[in-house]
Amino acid sequence: MxxxxxxxxxxxxxxxxxxxxxxxxxxxxxPITPSTEIAEICSQKLPLVGGKFIQMEDEIAGMAxxxxxxxxxxxxxxxxxxxxFSLKQxxxxxxxxxxxxxxxxxxxxxxxxxxxxxxxxxxxxMQAKWxxxxxxxxxxxxxxxxxxxxxxTVKCFNLSEKYRTPVMLMLDEIVGHMREKIEIPEADxxxxxxxxxxxxxxxxxxKAYRVNEGEIVPAMASFGEGFHFHVTGLxxxxxxxxxxxxxxxxxxxxxxxxxxxxxxxxxxxxEEEFMEDAEMVVLAYGGTYRSARSAVxxxxxxxxxxxxxxxxxxxxxxxxxxxxxAKDQKKILVPExxxxxxxxxxxxIVAGKxxxxxxxxxxxxxxxxxxxxxxxxxxx
Amino acid sequence: xxxxxxIRLSGSGGQGLILGGIILAEAAIxxxxxxxxxxxxxxxARGGASKAEVIISNEAIDYPKVDKADLLLALTEVAYKKYIxxxxxxxxxxxxxxxxxxxxxxxYKVMQIPILDTAFEKMGKGMVANIVALGxxxxxxxxxxxxxLEKAVLNRVPRGTxxxxxxxxxxxYLLASNRD
Numbered sequence: 001m002x003x004x005x006x007x008x009x010x011x012x013x014x015x016x017x018x019x020x021x022x023x024x025x026x027x028x029x030x031p032i033t034p035s036t037e038i039a040e041i042c043s044q045k046l047p048l049v050g051g052k053f054i055q056m057e058d059e060i061a062g063m064a065x066x067x068x069x070x071x072x073x074x075x076x077x078x079x080x081x082x083x084x085f086s087l088k089q090x091x092x093x094x095x096x097x098x099x100x101x102x103x104x105x106x107x108x109x110x111x112x113x114x115x116x117x118x119x120x121x122x123x124x125x126m127q128a129k130w131x132x133x134x135x136x137x138x139x140x141x142x143x144x145x146x147x148x149x150x151x152x153t154v155k156c157f158n159l160s161e162k163y164r165t166p167v168m169l170m171l172d173e174i175v176g177h178m179r180e181k182i183e184i185p186e187a188d189x190x191x192x193x194x195x196x197x198x199x200x201x202x203x204x205x206x207k208a209y210r211v212n213e214g215e216i217v218p219a220m221a222s223f224g225e226g227f228h229f230h231v232t233g234l235x236x237x238x239x240x241x242x243x244x245x246x247x248x249x250x251x252x253x254x255x256x257x258x259x260x261x262x263x264x265x266x267x268x269x270x271e272e273e274f275m276e277d278a279e280m281v282v283l284a285y286g287g288t289y290r291s292a293r294s295a296v297x298x299x300x301x302x303x304x305x306x307x308x309x310x311x312x313x314x315x316x317x318x319x320x321x322x323x324x325x326a327k328d329q330k331k332i333l334v335p336e337x338x339x340x341x342x343x344x345x346x347x348x349i350v351a352g353k354x355x356x357x358x359x360x361x362x363x364x365x366x367x368x369x370x371x372x373x374x375x376x377x378x379x380x
Numbered sequence: 381x382x383x384x385x386x387i388r389l390s391g392s393g394g395q396g397l398i399l400g401g402i403i404l405a406e407a408a409i410x411x412x413x414x415x416x417x418x419x420x421x422x423x424x425a426r427g428g429a430s431k432a433e434v435i436i437s438n439e440a441i442d443y444p445k446v447d448k449a450d451l452l453l454a455l456t457e458v459a460y461k462k463y464i465x466x467x468x469x470x471x472x473x474x475x476x477x478x479x480x481x482x483x484x485x486x487x488y489k490v491m492q493i494p495i496l497d498t499a500f501e502k503m504g505k506g507m508v509a510n511i512v513a514l515g516x517x518x519x520x521x522x523x524x525x526x527x528x529l530e531k532a533v534l535n536r537v538p539r540g541t542x543x544x545x546x547x548x549x550x551x552x553y554l555l556a557s558n559r560d
Contacts, residue, residue, distance in 0.1 A: 008406045008415065118420070178444050179402060179417040181409050287444075294442035369443050 012037035018153030025051040028065030035107035038079035059084035063091035073222025079105035093132030101160035119364030120173035158193040174287025269312035278307030295372035326353035384437040391455030396510035401432030410528035508548035515552015
């Protein structure tokens with residue numbers, strides 16, 4: 001039997017532990033409630049593993065430094081909440097186009113603007129997808145428990161390294177600040193993916209943005225290891241130099257979009273329960289999933305045929321499965337701590353094949369199981 | 381059978397109630413149960429009404445917040461007034477003796493206990509009020525074992541204060557048992 005450590009741990013703390021387990025060596029950010037513990041614990045723990053922590057002058061610079069750390073070869077992370085997430089958006093787009101792996105944590109609080117700093121929200125779900133301008137690849141995961149926060153933070157690093165893209169961990173204040181029992185896996189139980197680097201004999205022939213045969217993304221050299229390459233937020237050729245050429249731009253943007261859309265099966269995670277005979281499905285994510293699970297169990301105890309779908313990967317979305325659910329004529333209810341964001345994506349995919357209902361809440365309090373149960377009874 | 385207890389610790393900011401909640405949850409985990417601790421607080425760090433919530437269960441805990449509490453601890457009048465409505469009808473109210481109880485004929489059980497007085501006057505250390513309160517709660521509810529609670533307290537308190545905190549727990553046990 002493994003001798004795993006059992007602890008009471010906060011979600012934000014589990015995020016840092018997961019990042020360290022994944023090999024994070026650099027954190028740059030600007031602290032903001034309810035994400036502050038992440039910066040605080042990184043500042044304590046990174047120096048102990050030979051890593052670096054830097055508090056920048058604002059969130060924009062925090063994101064820029066995170067990109068710089070990754071280009072220098074270190075697995076890098078930043079964390080923030082809504083107001084800071086807004087500020088980071090331009091540089092998130094830069095990381096997407098320049099294909100710089102990094103992890104951005106957003107511990108969502110009630111917005112818009114500075115809103116309710118200490119209250120939970122899931123109001124940044126659409127911003128995770130559309131916050132930065134232009135078409136761009138997006139991967140975003142959202143944990144429902146402290147243990148899942150650990151696991152998904154590791155997964156965020158792995159996906160970012162594998163697909164050379166920024167990956168977002170969409171925490172919320174409920175999970176970020178809650179303390180719960182966690183069994184920390186041992187190092188040899190954790191799967192780690194490191195970016196592919198060019199070999200030293202390629203020093204003279206290296207093209208920073210050329211995808212080698214059989215690979216998903218270009219091999220990534222670290223700055224300072226002798227490889228020459230150029231990084232830009234402009235459309236660029238295989239050397240990384242800016243280009244205005246129509247074919248080059250089209251090819252590049254389609255390539256970075258397709259590296260995600262061609263690998264949805266590898267990226268998307270979801271879980272289902274109580275589905276077989278369900279006439280209705282509650283589709284939930286993040287902290288609200290816990291209320292949904294409690295509500296579905298109560299509904300089942302009352303004899304109501306309700307299923308439960310947990311979206312773990314928020315972006316990209318598991319379209320294939322949701323279309324199947326819709327074709328089975330199961331009604332879908334999406335409870336979320338906003339006025340109906342993710343439900344829009346569900347409606348888009350379902351395209352009228354079944355009823356889709358929304359349950360939104362924005363007063364700064366969690367959605368209760370009884371509120372979801374009441375909506376279930378209304379819909380069924 | 382699911383055995384789930386929901387506890388709300390309330391008072392003013394700075395009374396150590398969140399630490400108290402963490403210790404209670406850690407004691408429950410040492411007992412082999414599941415536990416979740418959460419809190420709500422305003423932007424201010426001290427003063428104001430503060431609460432910590434703990435759910436202890438022998439099963440997985442889905443919804444992490446306390447709605448109606450099985451037990452409410454209120455160390456101040458402000459906290460008592462704010463949270464008394466969230467106590468279950470057959471719940472237990474443990475309230476500091478300094479608090480004026482308005483409800484003359486409540487359905488819930490009321491225990492008025494001099495927690496703050498014991499910490500400040502008898503022990504001369506107001507900061508152990510949270511630990512005294514944990515002792516009272518344990519003795520009244522049996523929700524955690526005495527062995528695990530002591531271990532959890534000692535894991536969390538600053539070095540050099542172990543004996544003081546052990547004594548605070550003991551005072552809590554005595555306060556609760558003297559009432560029966």
